[in-house]
Amino acid sequence: MLRYALKRLTSLVISLAFASLVIFFVTEVAPGDPARFMLGMNAQEDTVAALRSELGLDGSKAERYLDWVSGMAVGDFGTSYTYRTSVGGMIADRLWISLPLALYALALSTAIAFPAGIYAAARRGRPGDMGVMGATQLGIAVPNFWFAMMLVLIFAINLRWFSAGGFPGWDKGLWTGIKALTLPAIALALPQAAILARVMRSSLLDTLGEDFMRTARAKGLTRRQALWRHGLRNALIPVLTIIGLQFSFLLAGAIIIEQVFYLPGLGRLVFQSITQRDLIVVESVVMLLVFSVILVNFLVDLAYAAVDPRLRQRA
Amino acid sequence: MSLLEITDLSLDIGTYPILKGITLSVAEGEIVAVTGESGSGKSMTALAVMGLLPGGAATRGHVRLEGREILETSEAQMCRIRGRDVGMVFQEPMTALNPVKTIGDQVAETILVHEKCAKAEARARAREVLDRVGLPAERFPLTRYPHELSGGQRQRVVIAMAIALRPKLLIADEPTTALDVTTQAQILDLLKELVADYGMGMLIITHDLAVVSGLAHRIVVMRHGEVVEEGETRALFADMKHPYTRMLFEASDHCVDLPPRPDGTAPLLQVEGVSRDYPLPRTKLFEPRRHFRAVRDVSFTLDRGDRVGLVGESGCGKSTLTRAILGLEPVQEGRILLGGEPVLDGGRPNLAVRRRIQVVFQDPYGSFNPRHRVDRLVTEPYHLLPDPPKGAAREAAIDEALEAVGLQAADKRRYIHEFSGGQRQRIAIARALIIRPEIIVFDEAVSALDVSVRAQILDLMARLAAEYDLGYLFISHDLSVVRRITDRVLVMQAGEIVEEGETEQVFLAPRHAYTRSLIDAAPRLPKVGAA
Incomplete structure (x- = not known):
């Protein structure tokens, strides 16, 4: 198991190095000069050149790449062209909202999907199954911002249980923060839960058809015991894969929900910095997202091995 | 009174009759073999005894285990009977065990489901049973996972699970069909010993008459959901009354008329x-591949x-x-x-x-593209020819190949799912023959x-060897x-x-x-x- 983990860790480092190269050079070849963009189209050539040198844009590509990577390694992401503040600080602020939001949504989606998927699989073809399948169909079809608006309408405007948007900050207390993230987390979680429940159901149904389930029944286990003791763990692998993918999406893909709820999260930061050609911010945020995706994949790999002894040995 | 008494058992799935009035019995310490070709209802008979029939199955008649009517026993009661009074061993040892649980846990589970006992005690008893089936502690600790064992060893684990509580009846559904001959002999010996040791009754289901002959006390021959003949093993082999039994026996030992071998060839x-x-796979990152x-x-x-x-x-x-x-x-x-x-x-x-050179593979179901008609399937090797026949010549070649393997020219317009396993294997041979390899x-x-289909295919091969x-x-x-x-x-x-x-x-x-x-x-x- 330790060897397996070390092997996955090595591949994590290699992926990161490769990703940083790709991100740096792709952003470099993107058209548009940040200095010219900041100064406007009518700026003097020498003013632009001065700003370029001030922003550190005149070094060679290799120098700038090394600066950027070595800076990131010690937590220094550089300085934003537009806001002239530390990128690291900007990202940290946003991450304090986006990360809890993503985790919150993921926890909700898993909490909804697991029971729903198991329930449907255990009642395959019966009304309970059809009900769950119908609901998930709806959950996938309806966009999450529509859910978001409905939630605001019902719980914020009519019932006044939650505020309609904004984030008070964690210094106002843990509960206040969680409360502010609840509606966005639900809106994000519902479509994800619908997908996850379907994956859970079909994976479990596949497992229920396996020979060892029949063996379990022949031992005297009830249908339910066989499902819980032998079915579930074998059905988890595809579900873990989807959970990993969903987390990555939730971290960066929440931009519409962030807009609906006026949350200053990572998604909005990326959007703003792209429109303002704030290359260093874009690069850093993208790198951070790539890092988190690779890290989540690493964790999912470890989870696979925890679930399935065959994978532990293959390493 | 027999241990297991099946009387006039009929089984329909939907409107399709699977079993038609089966009667058979197994006494304590007796090995009864149910044999027959695929679709004869052998496995369904076993599942009926276990109360594990698929959904939509309607039964009539009686299945009595120690006088108790299985068909009318509630599911909750059946759960108490399965594993304790009746154990079952299946055909596919590679998939019959849960891959994510250790063999110790899986054997101990049989005990824990039925008896109130401490985990440690269940594991100690699991250890004894594994020893009994020939998996000693030094080489096969309880912490082993199924993927670390061979097919024969896994089948021993399955047997251990089935006999852990010394059931009165053991059902074995083609227990050695997926195993190599030497492993098969060992597993059959083990089953025989266990029956003698524990005084169990055993119902063994197999298509292989040769396996049956050295093992069973009595044989039941089934066809299309009916028992066509049954009797004490020696007596039955000595005097086969039903033509189907004779056909099965002859086909199992079918002699092929192989044409004389051409001599003086290059x-x-x-x-x-x-x-x-x-x-x-590499075990370390940068080591040379082994x-x-x-x-x-x-x-x-x-x-x-x-x-x-x-x-x-x-x-x-x-x-x-x-x-x-x-x-x-x-x-x-x-x-x-x-x-x-x-x-x-x-x-x-x-x-x-x-x-x-052409090839015919094992699986008559997996080796054809289900979306192509037979004519297209059979002419697949034509891509090897620089100038394959077209039009009427192509049709004639297809007709000839199909007729050579005992099918009809008209079959070329049909799809592969319309054919039985034996017919598919004929089509596979036609596909190989068409470019005259x-x-x-x-x-x-x-x-x-x-076996009956196998005999026909073997005859076909002998004939083609001569003709082609x-x-x-x-x-x-x-x-x-x-x-x-x-x-x-x-x-x-x-x-x-x-x-x-x-x-x-x-x-x-x-x-x-x-x-x-x-x-x-x-x-x-x-x-x-x-x-």
Whole structure:
């Protein structure tokens, strides 16, 4: 198991190095000069050149790449062209909202999907199954911002249980923060839960058809015991894969929900910095997202091995 | 009173009758074999006793276990009976165990489900049972996972789970069909011992009459959901009353009229010092790759019109060698020539050679594209020809190939799902024949077929060998079939050919110890009337 983990860790480092190269050079070849963009189209050539040198844009590509990577390694992401503040600080602020939001949504989606998927699989073809399948169909079809608006309408405007948007900050207390993230987390979680429940159901149904389930029944286990003791763990692998993918999406893909709820999260930061050609911010945020995706994949790999002894040995 | 009494059991699934008035019984300490071809309802009979019938099954009649009516027992009660009073062993040991649980946990579970006892005690008892089925603690600790065991060892674990609570009845559904002959012999011995030790009754289901003859006290022959004949084993073999039983018996030991071997012919397929390596996964990141040698320095020659058998147990390298001969994979050492030309020409298949050799695979269900009609399937090898026949010539060739294998020309407009397993195997042979190859490789081509169908396909092969002047390489784990259909035989063990010779010679006087163990382990049919 330790060897397996070390092997996955090595591949994590290699992926990161490769990703940083790709991100740096792709952003470099993107058209548009940040200095010219900041100064406007009518700026003097020498003013632009001065700003370029001030922003550190005149070094060679290799120098700038090394600066950027070595800076990131010690937590220094550089300085934003537009806001002239530390990128690291900007990202940290946003991450304090986006990360809890993503985790919150993921926890909700898993909490909804697991029971729903198991329930449907255990009642395959019966009304309970059809009900769950119908609901998930709806959950996938309806966009999450529509859910978001409905939630605001019902719980914020009519019932006044939650505020309609904004984030008070964690210094106002843990509960206040969680409360502010609840509606966005639900809106994000519902479509994800619908997908996850379907994956859970079909994976479990596949497992229920396996020979060892029949063996379990022949031992005297009830249908339910066989499902819980032998079915579930074998059905988890595809579900873990989807959970990993969903987390990555939730971290960066929440931009519409962030807009609906006026949350200053990572998604909005990326959007703003792209429109303002704030290359260093874009690069850093993208790198951070790539890092988190690779890290989540690493964790999912470890989870696979925890679930399935065959994978532990293959390493 | 018998232990198990099935009286007039009928079973329908939907409106389709599966069993029609089955009557049979098993007494304590008795081994009763249910035999018959696929679709005869053998397995459904077993599942009915277990109360594990698929949804939508409607039963009539009686299944009594120690006088208790199983068909009217509630599901909750059945859960208490299964595993405690009746144990079951299944066909596929590779998939019958949960891959993510240790063997100790899985055996102990049988005990824990039925008895209130501490986990430690259940594990201690699981240990004893595993010892009993021949998995000693030194080599097979309770913490082993199924994937760390071979097929035969896994089947022992399945048996351990089934007998952990010393049930009164053990049901074994084709328990050795998926195993090699030597393993099969060991598992059958184990089952026999257990029955004697524990005084269990055993209902064993198998399609293999030879397995049955050395094991069962009584035999029940089934066809299309009915019992056609039953009786004490020796008496039944001595005097088979029902024509179906006789047909089964004869087909199991079917003698093929192999045409005389053409003499004075030139070597056609030459395999010279061939080795084939597979890369193993790296255990460290930057170490050099290690290799597994699946085929080791194999040489043999197949003359024009030669009928050669290749036998060996699973994992011995038969299939790897087949793929190399067909030019599907490169070899690391040696060379393979067909008519003096290499089958692989600089890493690319040599089409001029390929069209002289064709193959028929084991699985009649998986080896056809289900979306193509038979005419298109049969003409697939035409892509090997520089100028394949078109129009009327093509149609004529299809008709001829289909008729040669005993099908009709009209069958070419049908899809593959409309054919039975035996018919599909005929189509596979037609597909191989259509470009008039000189050699056909039969890779376990009759292993998945019922004995009666198998007999027909073997006859067909013998006839085609004469009509088409055809040589073949017949690869099989089934020694009795190889003996009847080949002139020469190669015995393969762990990637090497350990014995080679005239088939009859090898079978009568095997020189290598491995050949001898294979022949000894193979179950044999008794001579008719020699009871």
